[in-house]
Amino acid sequence: MNTFTVQPATAETLPDLVALIVDREDAAGRLTFLRERLAGGQLKLENTLILRSDKGVEGHALINTVPQIPVFPNLRADVPEEAVIALAQAILAQAGPEQRLLLDDNLAPLQAAPFEAAGWVLDSRHVIYETDLRARTYPLDPQAQTVDADQPEIRELLKQLGQPDLEVSDGWTLIALPGADGLTAALGAVGPGGRPDTASINLIGVLPPSRGQGLGTRLHAHLLALAARQFATHAGGTEAENAAMRRVFDKHGSRLAATQMYFVQGNQG
Structure with missing residues (x-):
């Protein structure tokens, strides 16, 4: 024993x-x-x-x-x-x-x-993907616009997407895409990751009325195209049950690199 x-x-x-x-x-x-x-x-x-x-x-x-x-x-x-x-x-x-x-x-x-x-409590499951930004070319979306997080309409959109206090860090770029009605419907940001020569992407989200129209896939591709200008690799993740985001990763040639479990302490559960 x-x-x-x-x-x-x-x-x-x-x-x-x-x-x-x-x-x-x-x-x-x-x-x-x-x-x-x-x-x-x-x-x-x-x-x-x-x-x-x-x-x-x-x-x-x-x-x-x-x-x-x-x-x-x-x-x-x-x-x-x-x-x-x-x-x-x-x-x-x-x-x-x-x-x-x-x-x-x-x-x-x-x-x-x-x-x-x-005494730990399972809180969530995540998957981590890596993308070789030199392996293929990603299209810049002609409708994408660089925006300022402090613009009133962008701050309101961030609130609707669940990130009302988002601050864009140095080296990061905030991008917006319009929906079918021409109004801003999707936001995402790209910037340096935590490892050398690696980009990180925050695909903030798409407003509910505009979901299912491919905006998330287009925005993610645009952010990858921007990342490829400076970095060789992109690393990012999502909740394990987020099938839509996992399909976006798959479409863009990303590789599943890790599966993770997050635990919190029992007195927080």
Whole structure:
């Protein structure tokens, strides 16, 4: 019978935080980064957790001090459920009061039960797509217009689309498309993503009366065309049950890169 322990890393066991990364070059680069952060005081070892058994490292997690950044557990595919529960409980004990936990199928099995047993509550499921912007050409829509989020009519449209407080960050462009009646009916934005040479898109939405007319597909293609001017890749996601948006990704040659589960703490459910 295996005995499982969950303990913070030490300077000597820091390599265990990259032990499950298959690409050893990537693992070596991440380890160097961790050591640099540790030396510079940006990494606190008490915010790390390593799950071990008599077989070695079974999993690990880094708990960011910024509560808006979820915890991403990394686990072996065959880790026993009782070990997952132990790590999930330890994460819950250390996470910020509103910090979420995110399971990514590239890092851990998508099994909700052990996390729910530990006190986490499954909140949503998402899919992440990647698009090679060099593989094909995307059309610029002749009806698309660059708009200002602070224009009264655009701010009202943002309110109707559920993003009344949207602020367009530096480097981002807000685009509008008209519906059949000539009035603005769809909004989307494009800008730099979180990785080098990668764009991000916020397909804000299409007003209900104008849905089902292809506006979302046209707007997404236009935003991809703009992104291709500066970036090589686009990464974006949507709720797993959003069949319409997933069809848009498929039409534009995007590749399903990950499936994710978001959990909130039980006292928030």
